[in-house]
Amino acid sequence: MSKTALITGASKGIGLETAHRLAASDLDITTVILMARQSDDFDANFAALDAEMGDSVTLVRSIVDVGDRDALIVAIGELYAAHGTIHYLVNNAGYTNPVPIHQVDFEDFERTMAVNVYAPFTLVQELLHLGNRFDVIVNIASTAGINGRSGWLTYSASKAAVINMSEVMRDELKIYGTRVVCLSPGRTATALRRVLAPEEDPSTIMQPQHVAQVIETMLGPTGQYVDQQNVIVRQ
Ligand SMILES: NC(=O)c1ccc[n+]([C@@H]2O[C@H](COP(=O)([O-])OP(=O)(O)OC[C@H]3O[C@@H](n4cnc5c(N)ncnc54)[C@H](OP(=O)(O)O)[C@@H]3O)[C@@H](O)[C@H]2O)c1
Known part of the structure; x- marks a missing residue:
């Protein structure tokens, strides 16, 4: 049976590598939808x-700001009308603007x-x-959602919510x-990581293709044998 995969945050980093792997996988995926905002990248x-x-x-590009709920709802409706069932959903898009508590701007917290x-x-x-x-x-959380990180209040709180929300989804959608699957990567060499740790040498940490490989495994038949409470992927 031909399957459709939708990956958010697929313009670069972990999401792009995941699109790459799923497009070439043997999971019977015939359509891969890549979602992100418009950019040259x-x-x-x-x-x-x-x-x-x-x-x-078949690769499909969906241009939408997922932080704009109304626009996202319109995009989902259009994608479902055009492509039918989404068998595999990888909720990967992520945003962070790490600042200490005193400097947290509430609108930015809401955006996160x-x-x-x-x-x-x-x-x-x-x-x-x-x-x-x-x-x-597959919901992409973060090891920063397991333990709060100093200076990362909004990001850590949002990822803790992803871990918890995934537990509810897992229970309710079992029927x-x-x-x-909730998957929490550790530090991975991407643009987002550069925002969190600008001084770090990206060649010394995990690469996005490593995380993408685990995502592909979790989507496939082997994934059902992994305890999925919160799969941690780190060096
Ligand atoms: N890198 C790490 O160390 C690390 C560790 C743990 C968890 N993660 C998580 O892994 C996921 C992927 O991040 P990454 O590290 O691969 O970072 P990345 O290379 O910066 O990619 C982030 C992706 O999210 C998309 N995105 C951000 N805001 C968006 C918006 N408003 N609407 C639509 N798309 C949006 C970006 O697309 P555009 O900006 O092009 O729209 C991009 O495709 C995130 O959820 C992140 O929190 C990363």
């Missing part, structure tokens, strides 16, 4: 992946929650309302035959 990376994959898989927490919730709830039956949902 997204244009270039999508074009390169499309050229590499040729006719073996909108992108990191409300967007994955909205994707799951809207698709359920449309009658979608997921095979597997539909849906597996819900």
Whole structure:
């Protein structure tokens, strides 16, 4: 049976590597939807992946700010109308602006929650309302959501919420035959990590393809044998 995968935050980093792996995987995936905001990086990376994959898989680009709930709901409706069931959903888009408590701007906190927490919730709830039956949902949290990190209040709080929300989704969606996986990467060499740790040498830490490989495994048949409470991926 041909399957469709939707990956948020697929313009670069872990999301782009995941799109790459799923497009080339043997999970019967025939359509991969890459979601992110409009950018030159997204244009270039999508074009390169499309050229590499040729006719073996259909790649779809969905341009939306997932922090804009109304726009996200419209995009979900259009994608479902055009492509039908989303079998695999990877909620990967993430945002951070790490500052100490005194400097937290409330609007920025709200934006962090909108992108990191409300967007994955909205994707799951809207698709359920449309009658979608997921095979597997992977929510990308973070080791920063397990233990709060000094200077990362908004990000840590949002990722803790993702871990907790995933537990509820896992319990409630079991009856539909849906597996819900919460995956918490440690430090990974991406643009987001550069915001969190600008001084770090990216060659010394985990690379996005390592995380993408674990995501692919969790989506596949082997994934059902892993205790999925919170899969930690780190060096
Ligand atoms: N890197 C790490 O060390 C690390 C560790 C633990 C967890 N994570 C998590 O891993 C996930 C992927 O991050 P990454 O490290 O791969 O970072 P990245 O390379 O900076 O990628 C982040 C992705 O999220 C997308 N995104 C951000 N805001 C968005 C918005 N408002 N609407 C739509 N898309 C948006 C970005 O797309 P555009 O900006 O192009 O729209 C980009 O595709 C995130 O959830 C992050 O929190 C990362």
